Amino acid sequence: MRTTPHNSPAGRRRWRRTGAAVTATAALLLTGLTTAAHADTARASTSRVTWTRSCALPRHKDEMACNALRVTGGRTAFQQQHGISPGAAEASSPSGYGPSDLRAAYGLTSAAASNGTGRTIAIVDAYDDPNAESDLAAYRSHYGLPACTTAGGCFKKVSQTGSTTALPTADSGWAGEISLDLDMASALCPNCHILLVEAKSASMANLGTAVNEAVSLGAKYVSNSYGGGESSSDATYDSAYFNHPGVAITVSAGDGGYGAEYPAASKYVTAVGGTRLTTSSTTRGWTESVWRTSSTEGTGSGCSAYDAKPAWQTDTGCAKRMIADVSAVADPATGVSVYDTYGADGQGWATYGGTSASAPIIASVYALAGTPSSGSYPARFPYAKTSALNDVTSGTNGTCATSYFCTARTGYDGPTGWGTPNGVGAFTG
Template structure:
């Protein structure tokens, strides 16, 4: 069991027996990142052969911030693949006619083994927007503790994928404490450093022309993280991503008014990684709660397919009906009289995870594959940034509800068992695990 205020946090191990069985939708999984020159298909490979390879995929993964936090604290929602073979590795192996490489528990890969920027942009209809939008916008990342290698690791990720440089020197990247200091930073923490790397890389992948502000709370208390959100807004960020959460409490409504009520700012929060059940601050009526999916390539018109991310009865995207937070006026589902989680979603399944570069990790350092709703929250914050500055009096969490046709509706899978079906089971239209769906361009994220 981790101690929430300890500077070193170790994760617990998890195992997925089969990527195909775990997600329920990995019929054809692939990765076409243009930057991977060595991943080019040497000969035509049938979808059946790829599906057979993907079915063999199995991974172990761990939570980089440990188990459920105690009251008044939050844990990050980042999951790092630590062993086995990912669907990407299996697919690339069958294309090349070789034995798939494996991920070592104590060392990361020399090259990426998850989705890269071009994959994510293509999956969510953002290729043109990512190339042309976002300039002049600032996406803030709020996390706990310090990642001393954040700037260097960000540079490595962006260089590998051919993205524009984003450095302190050119004014694109800035790291501050929850008080705004650039010199008096929190204690370094290897667990949260992995979370920070994931967040920075996802902003880079989706909105490579945007500036990035990293605000580091001095600890993972709800109050300190909330103070960091306020600092991000004070410094001018109109888009703030929060990839952490903890159990709900009667204090949540006061936290809402103190930390998350910022009209004109798009604030996203991870729905959680422990399956069905509400988490805060995703339950705040002022944020966009972001659920998680399993994302894989398909032979349909979109070229991709998604289902609810679920590994087991206790591992998968969060969702649920808040016990404390009032329902926002734009949320109209009838089964929950209070705030319902989630609003929208994006990829989060570690078996179909994203590539991240982190050199300050507790175990493997370098290239890793990450999942968790810690990936989906910064993705959605960055989509908001591509869509443009929110109206000064708007709560951008309402935007997706104004144009539901501009989202990919996720209609299969579940994240657990619940008394009201759509709280935990995907369906046509709104459901808890995936909300209204995943991005299909920008139309659902602008005012």
């Protein structure tokens, strides 16, 4: 049976639907939260950003939740920087960070232009997105990226059994998640092939089977943008689904603020936290802090209750697996542009956040860095080359007894790990 995350505040409902509002250019602003039947959003003026969960909440304890957050109102950092006012026609043009922004922020301009050819990034999600390929084509065309189609051999969509025809039931919420993942893989590694593996449900067993299928089809980089509470079964899941030497497997750390999630807690994966990313006058041109909106929304982090500590993780406050390892942009107020047309929420261009954005970003950086050596565990790579990361030293994602579990500091901390990419150096073996 799954439990609530370890070290979470007492009585906290991990998968409570909440909305949030933040000031897009200032410090994080806490607001009163309201709930609605479909999604919870916060009352906010047009200068603040509101969003909702893309996927429905799990109906059973063994189900996972996707970590995609879709912006529903307000003015994002991108819109403010470019003088764009939100309006009724917003779905007709991007309103979040695009490929050039993300590559510039993470020192990947030259790598993205020259690396990735012949490498395959696998995206593992639940249910089917019938418009996945056409939406991907629209995103790539808008940003001038090379076409990635089934006919051309660049894109492939399969079920967890590898079938290209017997696909799962379609789901509009997970379709938004799929679009986010495909677009981030395209943005960071435009020369990579993309394999979309769709699980027939959001159970850990089916999603794990989809991970195994992705690896069996040759993917060396596998992105997973979902999670749930930890359980005593996690060690079994580790062995069954995530122990793939020579494969870089990334998992989002969660969107519920401080508290450990699985499979981010697996010792075999790279757990990816989330940041707030904004332009600045620094030499880098960008600055980042821990993403947190409220006590129940922000990047996940924490000390696992069940998973053993990997040998390369040496922080002393947590005897077991510590989350996260690295991080990337996840705050919806500084979110990324996504093109999605399936279902009621798929109206074209939208801005997304959540650690569902950061996980495929990091998987793509691994792909740009090169094929992991046979027998290696790529989760350890950033620990050996911490100087090749942007250290995130400000912000917190909640309240914890051991400060670095939930508060950024110089060097390693839970919410952001060792930091965000500064080129590909930290992701090579």
